[in-house]
Amino acid sequence: MEIFEKRENGITIFSLNGRLDSNTSPEFDEKITKAIESGARFIVVDCQNLDYITSAGLRILNKTAKKLKQLNGKIVLCSMEDYVKEVFEISGFDTFLPIVPDLETALEQIKK
Amino acid sequence: MGLLKLKLRNSLDEIDRLFENIQSFGEAHGLNRKQAFQLNLVIEELFTNIVSYAYRDHDEHWILVTISCGDGRLTVRIEDDGIPFNPAAARKPDLKGPVEKRKIGGLGIHLCKELMNNMQYRRENNRNILTLTKTLPADA
Numbered sequence: 654m655e656i657f658e659k660r661e662n663g664i665t666i667f668s669l670n671g672r673l674d675s676n677t678s679p680e681f682d683e684k685i686t687k688a689i690e691s692g693a694r695f696i697v698v699d700c701q702n703l704d705y706i707t708s709a710g711l712r713i714l715n716k717t718a719k720k721l722k723q724l725n726g727k728i729v730l731c732s733m734e735d736y737v738k739e740v741f742e743i744s745g746f747d748t749f750l751p752i753v754p755d756l757e758t759a760l761e762q763i764k765k
Numbered sequence: 766m767g768l769l770k771l772k773l774r775n776s777l778d779e780i781d782r783l784f785e786n787i788q789s790f791g792e793a794h795g796l797n798r799k800q801a802f803q804l805n806l807v808i809e810e811l812f813t814n815i816v817s818y819a820y821r822d823h824d825e826h827w828i829l830v831t832i833s834c835g836d837g838r839l840t841v842r843i844e845d846d847g848i849p850f851n852p853a854a855a856r857k858p859d860l861k862g863p864v865e866k867r868k869i870g871g872l873g874i875h876l877c878k879e880l881m882n883n884m885q886y887r888r889e890n891n892r893n894i895l896t897l898t899k900t901l902p903a904d905a
Binding site for chain 1: 777778780781784798799802803805806809810813859860861863864865867869872873875876879880
């Protein structure tokens with residue numbers, strides 16, 4: 654699992670590459686928590702190269718969405734494989750986590 | 766007819782080996798990416814639950830995973846010697862409330878039930894035996 658992080662016009666973009674499972678989720682948790690502690694409020698998670706996710710990965714996104722809501726921030730996910738998206742839908746996560754088709758749309762959505 | 770038998774230690778370190786074996790099994794038996802992904806997800810969720818909650822000691826235990834496919838059907842059998850636990854009877858988590866009220870507990874089992882067609886549990890000789898089946902589309 655590789656996690657790339659960059660900041661662009663006040664938006665923090667995480668790009669996930671590989672598998673977000675029980676073993677790799679703690680690293681993502683740590684990075685996203687650190688970003689929020691350093692002031693990140695608008696977070697985009699680019700899932701274009703995310704091959705796999707389990708409930709351990711969903712746990713981090715759930716926790717992040719809760720935290721950002723309290724801080725008047727926002728999280729948007731983008732560029733997801735259909736079968737990865739299905740996991741979010743079955744879990745009912747698509748009702749509170751916006752999932753958009755591409756990064757460009759995510760960057761537009763996040764400030765709305 | 767394809768068959769894969771795995772004997773895994775009760776450690777999350779086994780997840781990579783589990784993944785590699787399922788990938789090879791999927792490739793050898795014509796599962797597409799989505800089917801291999803879902804198979805991997807289902808087994809990993811259940812395996813992680815067993816490793817995390819089934820044992821009250823710190824001893825080494827073995828978890829037996831058997832995957833078979835044939836006649837348009839995929840069958841997964843998971844056997845462990847942990848405390849009795851029936852995932853098939855687990856309650857469905859809240860899937861509709863606001864984010865503040867969402868809990869992650871139970872989501873893994875819910876995913877397994879949704880991604881497979883059937884889940885059956887039995888306790889036999891102090892072992893949990895869980896069998897899951899899924900019908901595969903004709904082209905797989």
